[in-house]
Amino acid sequence: MLDDAPVALRDSFRRFNDGGGKFRLAVINACNLDCAFCHNEAMANPRRGGVRRDVLGVDDLVAIASAWARLGGAQINLTGGEPLALPELVPLIEAIDKRATRIALNSNVLLAERLLRRPRVAAIDVILASLHTLDDATWRDQLGGRRARDATDAIVALARHGYRVDLNYSLGPANRDHFDDVLDFALAHDLHLKAIALVRSSTAPGFYGGDWVDPAWLAARLDARGAACEGSRDSFGGRRTTYRIGRCKIEVKNIAAGRLHTDFCRGCLHQAQCGEGIYGLRTGVDGLLKPCLLRRDRHRPIEPRGDLERQLLDAVHAMVGDWSSARFVGGAPG
Template structure:
């Protein structure tokens, strides 16, 4: 049962870096640093400034709310990050406070986006569609297009983590309809990404809409999962937490793999992870 209490931190910066090095060496292609807000962590600087070297087919992405990007600009500029993705779920102080329950100003977020653009070639936005920001979606889209930043609009995923936001959920159809007035370039992707998505291109800028009506990607373990009725995302990522737990599904802590016993010999981790994921996708975990 989920208690809501955070686990004690046990992984060090060196642990994270070593695990990444081994998994990338074994074929991991995309790494996302997310949270919460990753830039509030004391491990953010030592991890992000020591990222293992990688080839052109591997990418590191920081997902942030933008509030601390300018504050940490000096060291962020020295990292090996390939991309920064800023969560822009609001476009005014009123919607910012209604959604995030904060006294901060949207000005700080927008400045954080500009700071990211000063440091990194690729900066993207993602916007969670909610009743509180529905009237601002076109303004957010215009902001992105004016700066030629890719943007993703996401329907609210109903999980234990955002149960208090359930009443804010609205569909993506209105933004889909609006995008169709701007472009005829529309594609649909329905496998391998969790929820299905619509991909639009406006003057060469990519806009994704995560659209639940397109379904989601399932694997073997999902077939008999008792939580399937609550699952929106499907299988799309492995999540490594600060306590050494690796989960192929956010809703199933009982399927969590503990890598702490292997940290002294990190070269053992890729094979163990591969075995765990194979068992999950085959439905025998």
Template sequence: MTVIDTAQPAVDWTALHNFDALRGQLRVSLTPRCNIACWFCHNEGDVPPPATRADREQQPRSRVLEPAGFVSVITTLMDAGLKRVYFTGGEPLTSPHARPVLEQLPAAKPGGSYTLITNGTHVRTHRSWLGHTPVNRAKVSLHYFSDESFRAIAQTRLGIATVLQGIETARELFETVELNCLLLKENEHEVRSIVDFAVERRLPVQFIELVGTDFNSRRAGCAVPADAIVKHLRTLTRHEHTNVAGVGQGRRIFLVDGIRIEVIHRNLGRHHVGQCGTCPVRKRCVEGFWALRLGHDGGLQPCLLREDLRMHVTDLLHDPQRLAEAVADHVTAFTEGVL
């Protein structure tokens, strides 16, 4: 294991460690590709599958990182203090790198976790090895609850049974399984059924208001506010509190029959740091700085909507100490508003 010396006076580690203390995430995109094409997909800041399907001239960034590179960056940043790693895409299980990366991960730090974010359609296919990796959490997208809504949202011929089977398999493989659901006109009539499904299976669920990006702006009118689901949840429980601590967007948290249901609700505001104060896209940002996003091209950026703030780490893979210092400096510059 690489040991990162965080005591060197030339590097200020405060911002990076504060980011972790505020439950900041390292989101690792193993691939920009996906077997479905949800119209709202932001693809962690890369060109999303729906855009490529509509126009083959629009292609995501070229892959640079190999499995050893992914593992090196993850290990280095965990040794530098980050604890919460999320594997995303695209659909991460469509990547040939998924297995070699996930199987080579170091053990999670105390209080840390590895989370697989998946659409669920490939979980059964990979169950023979997934359960033997250090990944201990899965977050399955359930933005649909029928064949009709699944096909309308994801532009796929698959049926909803494939997703539900993936959720059941995930429950067998991982310590914790959570669901997430974007609030859309296409699924508005199914949201209560998703709540019932989650509570019956004892699965935490998060309902999210749409994050607007350049790629989904054409259908921004399909976004649905969270007011209706909040009102419904208040008929099911009196256990409600709000959380506006940490980074990112405020959320309402309900306990329904002991199951945690979160609603990412823009009415609670969003929590920005440093660079966000003067950011030119702040008015249309509903996120704030809550994740460091590592792309398959070796780029690392502290914000979904600011590709101009990306730093490339490929030249530092051979030197974990310099890599950790460079990321710490980048986060410090971001939070101080000088990046």
């Protein structure tokens, strides 16, 4: 339990939680799409020639998620790969001792039938559905899918089935001109929408497929659509600005307006390329705790039979560090 931990670890965990830091648990390293910009939670990507090494099983993942919930973690993002491709996904979710923790399912929703053919899974608090474009050519060329309607139909069906579905739109050179289409879909179905810039997960030249696109220009588009700005705040993962059009909330996350650097970032060789800052603690089937996508030298094995709560607390504390030296850094990443 968090109250039993040393004060410094408790403080770091609470700051991480309150500041919007995320815990992302990759339950599978396989996907039915091949998005050009996929960071795959820093796992070796088998769709790009990487060797898939699954170290942890379902019981291990349940234990890790339950440990995060016991600590009072605000949210667990179940990711992949594509989590709906995991046959045991629903039993895994229902086995988590979630307490007051929200469970968010990050999904491309193309396998939605696996949820639709059964009663709504009460433990899933929100489905974060990826919807980066409604253009079929971009869908095929950039995402490796068949057509955008496969996703939009699934999103509507999941919402009708009783799930809360929010949309995730990742902004890059290939879909910059498609934001209004995605927004129109969100408005038509009263869905919340989050827009973020592409997050670099490797130092490879040309990762973005062109110049990095600053989400700042979305403010003008939203203003033109009559959106009311409800405010901004600096947070883990970048500055978040919230807008509202009718019942639809739109959140724009912009790391160029401020991404968090802490003690963890000191001496990092990738600061100029950093597209996320301190944001999410990742782990999953590859058995590694990953406080950063780019700093692979700081990835460490997680021991599922050890003290999971202490391992998670230590990892978060390393990310947060001495808060008096933390700062928000602006500017576009390279």
